[in-house]
Amino acid sequence: xxxxxxxxxxxxxxxxxxxxxxxNICVEGAYPPFSWTEASGDVVGFDIDIANxxxxxxxxxxxxxxxxxxxxxxxxxxxxCDAIIASMSITEERKQVIDFSAKYYNSPAGFIGAEGMMxxxxxxxxxxxxxxxxxxxxxxxxxxxxxxxxxGSQDEVYLDxxxxxxxxxxxxxxxxxxxxxxxxxxxGYAFFGEMYSIPKYHGDGAGVGVRxxxxxxxxxxxxxxxxxxxSGEYAMINDKYFEIDIYGGE
Amino acid sequence: xxxxxxxxxxxxxxxxxxxxxALAALAMATVLGGLGAMGKISGGRIVRLLVFGYTTIVRxxxxxxxxxxxxxxxxxxxxxxxxxxxLEYIELSKFWSGVVAIGFIYGAYLTETFRGAYLxxxxxxxxxxxxxxxxxxxxxxxxxxxxxxxxxxxGYANVWQVLVKSTAVVSVIGLEDLVGLANDxxxxxxxxFLFFTAVFFAYLFFxxxxxxxxxxxxxxxxxxxxxxxx
Numbered sequence: 001x002x003x004x005x006x007x008x009x010x011x012x013x014x015x016x017x018x019x020x021x022x023x024n025i026c027v028e029g030a031y032p033p034f035s036w037t038e039a040s041g042d043v044v045g046f047d048i049d050i051a052n053x054x055x056x057x058x059x060x061x062x063x064x065x066x067x068x069x070x071x072x073x074x075x076x077x078x079x080x081c082d083a084i085i086a087s088m089s090i091t092e093e094r095k096q097v098i099d100f101s102a103k104y105y106n107s108p109a110g111f112i113g114a115e116g117m118m119x120x121x122x123x124x125x126x127x128x129x130x131x132x133x134x135x136x137x138x139x140x141x142x143x144x145x146x147x148x149x150x151x152g153s154q155d156e157v158y159l160d161x162x163x164x165x166x167x168x169x170x171x172x173x174x175x176x177x178x179x180x181x182x183x184x185x186x187x188g189y190a191f192f193g194e195m196y197s198i199p200k201y202h203g204d205g206a207g208v209g210v211r212x213x214x215x216x217x218x219x220x221x222x223x224x225x226x227x228x229x230x231s232g233e234y235a236m237i238n239d240k241y242f243e244i245d246i247y248g249g250e
Numbered sequence: 251x252x253x254x255x256x257x258x259x260x261x262x263x264x265x266x267x268x269x270x271x272a273l274a275a276l277a278m279a280t281v282l283g284g285l286g287a288m289g290k291i292s293g294g295r296i297v298r299l300l301v302f303g304y305t306t307i308v309r310x311x312x313x314x315x316x317x318x319x320x321x322x323x324x325x326x327x328x329x330x331x332x333x334x335x336x337l338e339y340i341e342l343s344k345f346w347s348g349v350v351a352i353g354f355i356y357g358a359y360l361t362e363t364f365r366g367a368y369l370x371x372x373x374x375x376x377x378x379x380x381x382x383x384x385x386x387x388x389x390x391x392x393x394x395x396x397x398x399x400x401x402x403x404x405g406y407a408n409v410w411q412v413l414v415k416s417t418a419v420v421s422v423i424g425l426e427d428l429v430g431l432a433n434d435x436x437x438x439x440x441x442x443f444l445f446f447t448a449v450f451f452a453y454l455f456f457x458x459x460x461x462x463x464x465x466x467x468x469x470x471x472x473x474x475x476x477x478x479x480x
Contacts, residue, residue, distance in 0.1 A: 066426070
């Protein structure tokens, strides 16, 4: 009898899973700890855990579509995926092309450099930044006298920082702390100056990117983010990767 | 180093994609190059103009632009077309988009390689063969082609080696070739140098293998003079 009930249960769960709508989510896979590639080729990290949690909350199944950062917005627009969860900051510029859910985290931006570096000594120095990011816009707007060097990825910025080709780097505080400062290569480097969170540049944090016509999906993601915040699911994922709560101000 | 060993199977998968992509693209480029050369040599005015347009435009456009245009632009065209006839969403394959983009580009280079090789075969030989009553197909098979292959091989080998390297641009559309995967893996374990060094040696290995194959081919098609036997 027990076995029959179990079998029936299994069958009904399978049936439910088969009926659940699938959502394809574009992820990046080269931005630890938010998203990185395992030896098996699977993409894992904070973004992916959040993506799965949100899909479960929405009663959907999620399929991760690994996409290069440079091609991620075109991939969404051409229907290769239905949503982007790749630590993409919500900005006005991007909003002209795609739409965003409410933020799922917001971490401030900061400078790193050799220990002892001072923010007021930045003029005439060379600062490295990832191309096409909010940090580039911020530097161009607020530090016009600082020479910028642009890179395709954050790791190339670190490589040139340790090679002394640049004096400092700007980027997301969490990504730089975890991705560089707390690694072997980051010994002798530290944050300097203030932490910045100016909405004009830094927007409203990172959100789930969707196509502009998919307002229903966007609202479903926004609601799911609040729901996983409330249920404690978010905190569990957050604590797996970070010491602090990266959701930022409510 | 243990990271490299751990990721070795993944990188091997990427290397396989790179090799398959390069071979498929070469096949397409060879067909296009052959057609293009035929068009340039013996086509009418319109055909010649078309081939001229193809080789001029393609050789002037960066690989990256063309691959983005084919993959994302092609997807849009397919979506519009399938919507119009009421079909479901049809997914354009990353692999074949890459093959088409790279094959299309290098077809233009091979057009010139083949045309140059054809023109190197003295016209007098063809005329002599025709005067002996051989049909055009026979002339091509018995007289022109064997020599054309010999003249085209060095240029063909050159195009192949450039083609292999240019497959790296496909990682921008998320196709998991050797460079794309090494890039992701290197960043994931924060040892980009190590992984790019591995890629460096992998490409050097590809070059070495293809060089050996082409050297053997060049020997096979080399002119054997009667004096050699003495």
